[in-house]
Amino acid sequence: MSLVNHHAKLEKNAILLMVAIFITVIIGGLVEIMPLFTIKSTIEPVGNVRPYSPLELSGRNIYVREGCYLCHSQMIRPFRSERERYGHYSLAAESMYGHPFQWGSKRTGPDLARVGGKYSDEWHVAHLKDPQSVVPESVMPGYSHLADTRLDYGNIQEHLETLNVVGMPNPKEGVDTMYSQTMVEKAKADLENQARGNNAKGIRSRYPKAVMGDFDGKPKTITEMDAMVAYLQMLGTLVDFTSWEKGLNKTEKQEKLWR
Amino acid sequence: MANVEKDEVSGQHTTGHEWDGIKELNSPLPSWWVWVFYATIIWAIAYWIVYPSIPFGTGYFDGLTDWNAREVHEKQMAKIAQHKEQTWLAQFREASVQKIAKDDELRQYAMKGGEVIFGDNCAPCHGTGGAGNPGFPTLVDDAWIWGGSLKQIKQTVTHGIRNSDAQSRASQMPAFGWMSEKKQNAIAEYVAGLAKGNAPDGAGKKAFETNCATCHGPDGGGMTQMGGPPLNDRIWLCPGRGTCVPEISAKQHVLRQIQNPKHGNMPAWGNRLSDAEIKQVTVWVHAQGGGQ
Numbered sequence: 079m080s081l082v083n084h085h086a087k088l089e090k091n092a093i094l095l096m097v098a099i100f101i102t103v104i105i106g107g108l109v110e111i112m113p114l115f116t117i118k119s120t121i122e123p124v125g126n127v128r129p130y131s132p133l134e135l136s137g138r139n140i141y142v143r144e145g146c147y148l149c150h151s152q153m154i155r156p157f158r159s160e161r162e163r164y165g166h167y168s169l170a171a172e173s174m175y176g177h178p179f180q181w182g183s184k185r186t187g188p189d190l191a192r193v194g195g196k197y198s199d200e201w202h203v204a205h206l207k208d209p210q211s212v213v214p215e216s217v218m219p220g221y222s223h224l225a226d227t228r229l230d231y232g233n234i235q236e237h238l239e240t241l242n243v244v245g246m247p248n249p250k251e252g253v254d255t256m257y258s259q260t261m262v263e264k265a266k267a268d269l270e271n272q273a274r275g276n277n278a279k280g281i282r283s284r285y286p287k288a289v290m291g292d293f294d295g296k297p298k299t300i301t302e303m304d305a306m307v308a309y310l311q312m313l314g315t316l317v318d319f320t321s322w323e324k325g326l327n328k329t330e331k332q333e334k335l336w337r
Numbered sequence: 338m339a340n341v342e343k344d345e346v347s348g349q350h351t352t353g354h355e356w357d358g359i360k361e362l363n364s365p366l367p368s369w370w371v372w373v374f375y376a377t378i379i380w381a382i383a384y385w386i387v388y389p390s391i392p393f394g395t396g397y398f399d400g401l402t403d404w405n406a407r408e409v410h411e412k413q414m415a416k417i418a419q420h421k422e423q424t425w426l427a428q429f430r431e432a433s434v435q436k437i438a439k440d441d442e443l444r445q446y447a448m449k450g451g452e453v454i455f456g457d458n459c460a461p462c463h464g465t466g467g468a469g470n471p472g473f474p475t476l477v478d479d480a481w482i483w484g485g486s487l488k489q490i491k492q493t494v495t496h497g498i499r500n501s502d503a504q505s506r507a508s509q510m511p512a513f514g515w516m517s518e519k520k521q522n523a524i525a526e527y528v529a530g531l532a533k534g535n536a537p538d539g540a541g542k543k544a545f546e547t548n549c550a551t552c553h554g555p556d557g558g559g560m561t562q563m564g565g566p567p568l569n570d571r572i573w574l575c576p577g578r579g580t581c582v583p584e585i586s587a588k589q590h591v592l593r594q595i596q597n598p599k600h601g602n603m604p605a606w607g608n609r610l611s612d613a614e615i616k617q618v619t620v621w622v623h624a625q626g627g628g629q
Contacts, residue, residue, distance in 0.1 A: 118395045
């Protein structure tokens with residue numbers, strides 16, 4: 079019996095063919111994806127990365143809802159051109175709390191992985207409302223409705239609890255869930271305070287380097303614009319690369335963690 | 338296999354399939370194609386051996402070359418850094434901005450690099466080529482808020498304006514809503530007159546001199562130490578936070594600023610750009626027409 083005849087069997091039986099395709103895809107998936115969960119160097123240890131604050135998280139959800147990722151990546155590759163324009167290349171750890179991550183693959187607009195702190199809140203608001211008002215040649219659509227829509231954050235606490243199910247540990251808080259019990263309990267207050275610029279100390283003790291509001295010039299109402307700008311202003315600001323690079327050399331000698 | 342026969346014209350066997358009298362030839366694949374196919378298989382195996390590949394447990398086979406994308410990148414960056422260092426960067430680091438602007442060769446490097454840096458970082462606010470946007474001042478004219486000398490521009494760019502940087506420019510205009518409406522109107526008329534060059538004498542002028550001259554200069558000519566922009570021109574920022582109405586009269590403009598002063602804000606670039614990059618963009622901005 080030659081192999082060719084077995085082949086004919088598969089090609090003549092649709093169900094059998096489907097089962098065989100399925101098995102092939104599973105093997106491919108196992109070989110390509112599974113090792114990433116066990117190989118140590120997939121996520122290199124980096125200090126200072128923290129989960130998103132409740133307000134940033136709400137902004138992130140709007141980012142996903144509005145499909146900003148269709149035009150913007152958040153992934154700086156280790157190429158000279160990208161480094162000179164956007165800054166240090168992205169590390170896997172920087173998106174370890176991002177579910178789902180926003181790496182993206184389409185760049186109609188610039189990469190946003192390190193846009194935090196690059197512009198003022200005022201600019202972001204003007205730009206998001208009407209991009210052409212500040213960048214006349216821009217093809218980005220306007221999102222003025224963000225400024226007119228109150229942020230719906232009634233279920234923010236449940237949202238943090240849901241993310242806790244994902245199971246990323248938060249060593250800084252000493253818990254093996256993303257958010258500690260205190261963070262979940264204070265979620266609503268933290269969100270409101272960050273948007274209004276109150277209690278910076280408390281918020282930064284839980285979410286270091288969080289950027290404080292008011293973001294959109296309307297301190298009384300918490301709008302979707304507040305959340306969006308809070309999110310944009312923290313992107314790429316967490317990792318301190320001078321200390322990371324020192325750690326890199328040290329660890330490199332100990333074991334080839336970076337490969 | 339049923340009905341396999343030899344085709345007389347081509348000399349090949351048929352597959353035995355037949356549709357409406359049309360029969361399919363069972364021609365072998367061209368040999369060049371088959372060899373390319375085998376070559377790709379051999380290539381893949383060689384690739385596994387040469388490059389990092391097969392995973393096991395907590396690590397993976399490094400490959401004979403120990404190849405690593407980040408290392409390749411770091412090496413390339415180091416090589417370029419070395420090249421830059423030899424051609425101009427070392428001199429750049431030593432030299433002051435003033436010296437760079439005067440030196441024919443160094444200025445070339447500054448202008449070329451500065452243009453790119455400005456496009457990537459500053460143009461979204463200050464407009465293409467520094468032409469300005471509502472709320473974000475033009476940098477190509479000679480009306481300066483914080484000063485147009487090389488030193489002042491470098492200071493503004495490095496530390497920014499009204500941000501969390503310790504040395505950021507911080508002075509702010511207070512609100513004057515407490516003034517009587519009459520007084521506000523008189524001042525506004527006076528300042529609007531300054532802009533047109535026919536400022537009226539009287540109560541407005543007097544109130545201006547007591548309340549505003551400390552930051553805007555006695556004649557409204559501006560004071561760079563206080564960040565008070567010149568008011569004796571028709572170049573306006575965009576007073577009133579969050580809203581920008583360029584098409585209002587000069588008087589209304591002043592009234593808005595008195596009641597609800599704008600506090601323009603620019604990020605500090607000292608952390609984001611290197612000292613050499615800041616020098617480059619400083620020289621570039623200074624050369625756009627308004628440099629002092």
